[in-house]
Amino acid sequence: MTEPLRLGIAGLGTVGVGVVRILRQKAALITERTGREIAISAVSARSRGKDRGVSIADYAWEDDPVALATRDDVDVFVELMGGEDGPAKAATEAALAAGKDVVTANKALLAHHGQPLAEVAEAAGAVLRFEAAVAGGIPVIKALTEGLAGNDITRVMGVMNGTCNYILTRMEDAGLTYDEAFAEADGLGYLEADPNLDVGGIDAGHKLALLAAIAYGTRVAFDAVELQGIGSVTIEDIRAAADMGYKIKLLGVCQMTGRGLEQRMTPCLVPAASPLGQLTGGTNMVVIEGDHVGQIVLRGAGAGEGPTASAVLSDIVDIARGTRLPTFGKPAAALTQATPAKSVAPAPFYVRLALHDKPGALAKVATALGEAGVSIDRMRQYGHEDPVAPVLIVTHKAAPDALEKALSAMAALDVVDGMPVALRIETV
Numbered sequence: 001m002t003e004p005l006r007l008g009i010a011g012l013g014t015v016g017v018g019v020v021r022i023l024r025q026k027a028a029l030i031t032e033r034t035g036r037e038i039a040i041s042a043v044s045a046r047s048r049g050k051d052r053g054v055s056i057a058d059y060a061w062e063d064d065p066v067a068l069a070t071r072d073d074v075d076v077f078v079e080l081m082g083g084e085d086g087p088a089k090a091a092t093e094a095a096l097a098a099g100k101d102v103v104t105a106n107k108a109l110l111a112h113h114g115q116p117l118a119e120v121a122e123a124a125g126a127v128l129r130f131e132a133a134v135a136g137g138i139p140v141i142k143a144l145t146e147g148l149a150g151n152d153i154t155r156v157m158g159v160m161n162g163t164c165n166y167i168l169t170r171m172e173d174a175g176l177t178y179d180e181a182f183a184e185a186d187g188l189g190y191l192e193a194d195p196n197l198d199v200g201g202i203d204a205g206h207k208l209a210l211l212a213a214i215a216y217g218t219r220v221a222f223d224a225v226e227l228q229g230i231g232s233v234t235i236e237d238i239r240a241a242a243d244m245g246y247k248i249k250l251l252g253v254c255q256m257t258g259r260g261l262e263q264r265m266t267p268c269l270v271p272a273a274s275p276l277g278q279l280t281g282g283t284n285m286v287v288i289e290g291d292h293v294g295q296i297v298l299r300g301a302g303a304g305e306g307p308t309a310s311a312v313l314s315d316i317v318d319i320a321r322g323t324r325l326p327t328f329g330k331p332a333a334a335l336t337q338a339t340p341a342k343s344v345a346p347a348p349f350y351v352r353l354a355l356h357d358k359p360g361a362l363a364k365v366a367t368a369l370g371e372a373g374v375s376i377d378r379m380r381q382y383g384h385e386d387p388v389a390p391v392l393i394v395t396h397k398a399a400p401d402a403l404e405k406a407l408s409a410m411a412a413l414d415v416v417d418g419m420p421v422a423l424r425i426e427t428v
């Protein structure tokens with residue numbers, strides 16, 4: 001039998017403990033499947049004495065993740081600490097520079113430093129894998145890099161942040177306000193240490209940027225992702241969307257166009273009966289469209305110990321089997337710098353505004369829309385007690401630029417309070 005594949009695991013939190021647990025429980029099965037024993041040589045975390053619910057007594061301990069990453073008895077460095085910089089970056093760089101393979105679940109690290117890390121890995125003859133970084137347990141990196149390698153990818157979209165989907169689902173099915181649903185998600189331990197990574201759309205934006213790099217053979221361009229979080233979505237929006245047969249989702253879409261690479265992660269209305277509309281709770285869904293394969297829908301747990309550790313194991317098993325792929329599916333030097341493009345494709349939009357309920361007010365709003373070239377499909381003013389009325393408008397398909405112009409014009413009207421909220425209606 002071949003020599004064991006020796007791991008150094010930095011980070012023994014939710015995901016790290018999950019990986020240790022699977023390796024302890026399924027050692028024989030994994031060896032049968034890979035033809036090679038997978039052994040943990042050493043581990044690292046912040047606090048040595050913590051009870052982690054799994055025995056780590058058999059493994060050497062390193063206080064310093066960089067020292068762990070470069071140990072002679074470590075073939076694969078498994079980075080499960082998190083964070084775009086700090087020890088995660090330092091230890092990953094050290095491992096790659098020492099020619100060791102790296103497996104990580106860290107989307108922030110790769111979204112910010114994916115290109116230089118891929119270059120260091122390839123120069124050192126090492127591989128850098130990150131299945132767990134996007135959509136938790138869903139094997140979406142493998143699907144794009146391997147299963148769909150014979151396709152031109154025409155579009156990738158999906159719900160990639162379970163926390164946001166949980167919050168939006170609870171607002172929809174339990175009638176909770178945004179703040180109540182946020183507090184519930186917090187109580188369940190769903191939120192990242194910095195909750196803005198979740199609700200600000202940043203975490204999902206990181207994931208989308210990684211998928212776009214593989215799908216289009218481009219350098220990771222997280223800074224070019226058009227980002228809008230879910231903080232502006234109200235219970236009234238959720239109810240109005242439901243009335244019209246839609247659900248609100250934090251939806252990521254990326255596609256290559258003649259003008260450049262479009263990447264957006266924004267709250268959108270999707271048909272309630274569509275697969276994305278029916279996605280509830282913390283589940284993720286990624287939809288991939290290829291020129292030959294058509295549409296593929298992948299759905300599953302986007303987070304949590306078991307699903308995320310399952311994805312980490314998939315990368316480790318690949319390395320044990322000798323599968324060696326470039327980080328983003330083609331050599332790092334061949335990845336192109338995409339021109340960022342804003343979406344210009346016309347779409348219907350949902351618009352909510354606060355209108356002073358007095359004669360001629362609605363006519364002024366209609367004029368602002370009309371002068372920007374935006375045509376109204378449906379309009380509804382809800383009953384209200386104070387002088388400011390909630391007004392909802394669904395437009396016919398409109399160019400995003402025209403809608404922006406209309407929104408600015410409406411915001412400048414003396415009969416409109418604040419900036420109207422606009423959400424794209426996505427046909428999926």
Ligand SMILES: NC(=O)C1=CN([C@@H]2O[C@H](COP(=O)(O)OP(=O)(O)OC[C@H]3O[C@@H](n4cnc5c(N)ncnc54)[C@H](OP(=O)(O)O)[C@@H]3O)[C@@H](O)[C@H]2O)C=CC1
Nearest residue numbers: 011012013014015045046047080081082105106303304308
């Ligand atoms: N949780 C999930 O469902 C998912 C997580 N991920 C990603 O997986 C990675 C790990 O996440 P998760 O397990 O949830 O994180 P946790 O916060 O649960 O665990 C982080 C671990 O890293 C250790 N750690 C943190 N900082 C340091 C440091 N400076 N030096 C050494 N060890 C350190 C912590 O040590 P200690 O325990 O001693 O404090 C802890 O064991 C992140 O990149 C995350 O984005 C990806 C998909 C899903």
Ligand SMILES: N[C@@H](CCO)C(=O)O
Nearest residue numbers: 160161162163302303
């Ligand atoms: N905070 C992330 C964890 C998984 O990446 C989510 O809610 O989806």
